[in-house]
Amino acid sequence: MKVAFVARYGPPEVVEFREAPTPSAAAGEVRIRVLATAVTAGDWRIRSGVMPRGFGALRGIGLGFGGPRKGVLGTDAAGVVDAVGAGVKRFNAGDPVFAFPGSALGCHAEFLVIRADGRVAPKPANLSFEEAAALPFGGMTALDFLRRGEVQTGERVLVNGASGNVGSAAVQLAKHLGAHVTAVASAPNASLVQSLGADEVIDYTTCDFAAGGARFDIVLDCVGNAPYSRMKRILAPRGRLLAVLADLPAILGSAFAGRTKSHRVVAGPASEKAEDLMTLAELAAHGKLRPVIDQRFPFEQIVDAYRVVDSGRKKGSVILWLDPRAALNTWEHLPERILDRIPAPVLPFIRAIPSRTE
Ligand SMILES: NC(=O)c1ccc[n+]([C@@H]2O[C@H](COP(=O)([O-])OP(=O)(O)OC[C@H]3O[C@@H](n4cnc5c(N)ncnc54)[C@H](OP(=O)(O)O)[C@@H]3O)[C@@H](O)[C@H]2O)c1
Numbered sequence: 001m002k003v004a005f006v007a008r009y010g011p012p013e014v015v016e017f018r019e020a021p022t023p024s025a026a027a028g029e030v031r032i033r034v035l036a037t038a039v040t041a042g043d044w045r046i047r048s049g050v051m052p053r054g055f056g057a058l059r060g061i062g063l064g065f066g067g068p069r070k071g072v073l074g075t076d077a078a079g080v081v082d083a084v085g086a087g088v089k090r091f092n093a094g095d096p097v098f099a100f101p102g103s104a105l106g107c108h109a110e111f112l113v114i115r116a117d118g119r120v121a122p123k124p125a126n127l128s129f130e131e132a133a134a135l136p137f138g139g140m141t142a143l144d145f146l147r148r149g150e151v152q153t154g155e156r157v158l159v160n161g162a163s164g165n166v167g168s169a170a171v172q173l174a175k176h177l178g179a180h181v182t183a184v185a186s187a188p189n190a191s192l193v194q195s196l197g198a199d200e201v202i203d204y205t206t207c208d209f210a211a212g213g214a215r216f217d218i219v220l221d222c223v224g225n226a227p228y229s230r231m232k233r234i235l236a237p238r239g240r241l242l243a244v245l246a247d248l249p250a251i252l253g254s255a256f257a258g259r260t261k262s263h264r265v266v267a268g269p270a271s272e273k274a275e276d277l278m279t280l281a282e283l284a285a286h287g288k289l290r291p292v293i294d295q296r297f298p299f300e301q302i303v304d305a306y307r308v309v310d311s312g313r314k315k316g317s318v319i320l321w322l323d324p325r326a327a328l329n330t331w332e333h334l335p336e337r338i339l340d341r342i343p344a345p346v347l348p349f350i351r352a353i354p355s356r357t358e
Pocket of ligand 1: 040041042045137138141160161162163164165166167184185186187189204222223225243244245268269270271309312313314315316
């Protein structure tokens with residue numbers, strides 16, 4: 001199978017295509033034929049080797065010396081179950097699914113093998129494969145941090161970096177939990193975050209959200225420029241700072257920060273729970289969570305996709321498609337035997353077929 005491989009840390013151009021053995025599904029596992037995957041901020045970090053302050057010395061031990069130990073990156077995938085291992089009852093060949101191996105990686109490949117009782121779920125029927133692949137990284141992270149922050153109905157939540165992958169999910173999930181949401185985003189992204197449900201928008205290019213008199217029960221920081229020393233002024237009593245992006249000193253200090261003011265700081269890696277993926281699928285199926293896609297690239301253009309991610313300016317997710325049917329909600333009505341007969345130049349037009357719910 002074809003995989004995108006990162007042998008050494010560096011710029012987008014270090015990514016190269018290689019042939020790798022197609023994995024088989026062992027007992028309890030499913031093999032997914034990947035139709036769409038995402039290039040996430042997590043992939044950027046592993047590929048570039050750029051670590052938050054304090055983590056540099058730990059990079060070799062954690063990720064690999066000279067280059068990532070796992071050369072096939074990719075945290076999110078959507079596709080079709082292609083083979084099931086012995087004992088698997090939950091899925092059958094042909095089932096549309098999406099998956100979040102997360103830190104286990106491996107989605108930048110034509111096939112992904114994952115435990116059937118792990119972080120894989122039926123694809124919501126109202127989402128295309130590309131949309132489903134755009135859901136997990138930001139959704140899982142936002143869900144975990146908001147849960148650890150114990151968001152309550154009516155609380156005031158500020159999301160810093162609201163137009164990104166984690167932020168765009170956090171705005172929607174906080175609204176779903178009944179919070180009043182203030183989104184920090186640049187003016188060109190104001191309409192996007194409003195469409196996701198934000199009640200107020202602060203343009204970070206003209207206004208310092210920490211300088212006004214407003215108080216928040218929760219500040220969720222996806223940018224890394226909101227340390228507790230700066231946020232304590234704007235946190236209400238019993239307020240929580242959810243530091244999605246934090247350096248090592250901040251993570252180590254989070255257990256003690258704010259105690260004197262009855263504040264709490266939540267930092268560190270998000271948990272990766274199978275049941276959270278099911279929650280995201282349910283919310284998406286009911287229209288409560290909408291994946292945001294900035295740009296879509298064919299798999300072969302992964303370097304261009306990384307360039308967008310490296311800019312730090314993407315909205316939501318950047319998607320790679322490995323099959324023209326990734327743009328559709330279903331694939332059965334366009335079976336392989338028909339697809340194989342369609343001349344290559346016509347394939348891009350397949351992507352323009354409206355999906356069932358559109
Ligand atoms: N703790 C964990 O387990 C965990 C899990 C996932 C992610 N993370 C980390 O969380 C961070 C965010 O991830 P992500 O996927 O959401 O990133 P992302 O999608 O790349 O974020 C890009 C967005 O950030 C916005 N932005 C940039 N500078 C900003 C600023 N000063 N104020 C407000 N918005 C700003 C950009 O909007 P403009 O174009 O308007 O600038 C853009 O829309 C990453 O560093 C990632 O490594 C941590």
